[in-house]
Amino acid sequence: MINFNVKNPLIEQRADPFIYKHSDGYYYFTASVPEYDRLELRRSESIQGLADAEAKTIWVKHDTGKMSANIWAPEIHYLDEKWYVYFAAARTSETKDGLFDHRMFVLENSSANPLEGDWVxxxxxxxxxxxxxxxxxxxEHKGIRYYVWAQKDPDIVGNSNLYISEMENPWTLKGEQICITTPEYDWEKIGFLVNEGAAVLKRNRRIFISFSASATDFNYCMGLLMAAENSDLLDPTSWQKSSKPVFTTNEETGQYGPGHNSFTVSEDGSQDILVYHARNYKDIEGDPLYDPNRHTRVQAIEWNEDGTPNFGVPVPDTKPVLSNK
Incomplete structure (x- = not known):
């Protein structure tokens, strides 16, 4: 076992966490804040250091219009020698439907350090x-940049499916968008019919895409798609989906609704790390989306003999993160 010198929860009240280790040696962290009103960014030379790193606000929601409410699930990427943040935003509305009418947006920063300079x-x-x-x-795979996202197809019953498309540039798609999964199993359809929160891991001659399913309470869980590295990633038949969830609530460890993950690596680069959010209690008063206690957590990924990832169970709070068991 490898000791990452990390204790969970890593960062409290930060949902949809995304950690990226850059070539400058820093980890960059962003996530949904409980107020859903801004985008924050912090960095550290260690994963544990992110817990105490200063959180800099890099963008604030608009007063009106499409980018004025429910700022969700940012990710930071370094593409073509510039920084990009992808996020979703809704519009201020008198109705609940309007507040959940999200679209996807992109910010760009050309500074070497994304905590500096201007976000456009x-x-x-x-x-x-x-x-x-x-x-x-x-x-990116074999010289092609892909975009994966969740969206509601007006002709399909349900809340969201996962799609993939090629990109013309970091903010523009090109070609056809392909559906690679819809909620079909019982564990994907509790409360809501949801496939969302995709994260990509390339290992063992395969492309793995984890995703989250069902309502955001204790039923929230993760599934897994996989495709051979030499397959056509724009062919839906290239993708196989796990028939059972791969990461779920665990009463024994006191972790509920784990999901909306990302992937990073240990400081020495030798170990893949699962980054996710979960609560440490089951019962929630009111709408789960407005309960702020989805905390950022991390743990090691182990690998099965067939080359697929083994996420294990969400580890308990306070104990040092040694493995996923």
């Missing part, structure tokens, strides 16, 4: 439909 709005990432869309991520 590059606008909305346009997709096939003007419908509920969120939780974008991006990855």
């Amino acid at each position: 709005e590059k606008g909305q990432v346009k997709t096939k439909w003007e419908s509920f869309a969120l939780d974008a991520t991006t990855f």
Whole structure:
């Protein structure tokens, strides 16, 4: 076992966590804040150091319009020698439907250190439909940059499916958008029919995409897609989905609703790390989305003999993170 000198929760009241280790030796962290009103960024030379690192606000929601409410699930990426933050935002509205009418947006920063310089709005990432869309991520494979996101298809019953498309540049899609999973199993349809929160891990000659499913209470859980590295990633038949969830609530360890993850690596680069949020209690008063206690947590990923990731169970709070068991 490797001791990461990390204790969970790593950062309290930060949901949808994203940690990226850059070539400058720093880890960069961003996540949804409980107020859903801004984007924050912090950095540290260690994962544990992110807990006490200064959180700098890099962008604040608009007063009106499409980017004025429910700022969710930011991710930071370094592409073509510039920094990009992907996030979802809704519009201020008198109705609940309006507050959940999300679209996806991009910010750009050309500074070497993204905590400095100016963040420029590059606008909305346009997709096939003007419908509920969120939780974008991006990855490169064999010289092609891909975009993966969750969206509501007006012709499909449910809340969101996962789609993939090529990118013309970091804020523009090109070609057809392909659906790679819809909620079909019982564990994907508790409370809401949801596939969202995609995260990409390339290992063992395969592309793995984890995703989250069901309502954001203790039923929230993670599934897994996988495709062979030489397959056509824009062919939906290239993707196989786990028939059972791969990461779920664990009463024994006191972790509820784990999900909306990202991936990073240990300080020495030898170990893949799962980054996710979870609560340490089951019962929630009111709408789970407005309960602020989805805390950022991390733990090691182990690997099965067949080359697939083994996320284990969400480890208990306060104990040093040694493994995923």
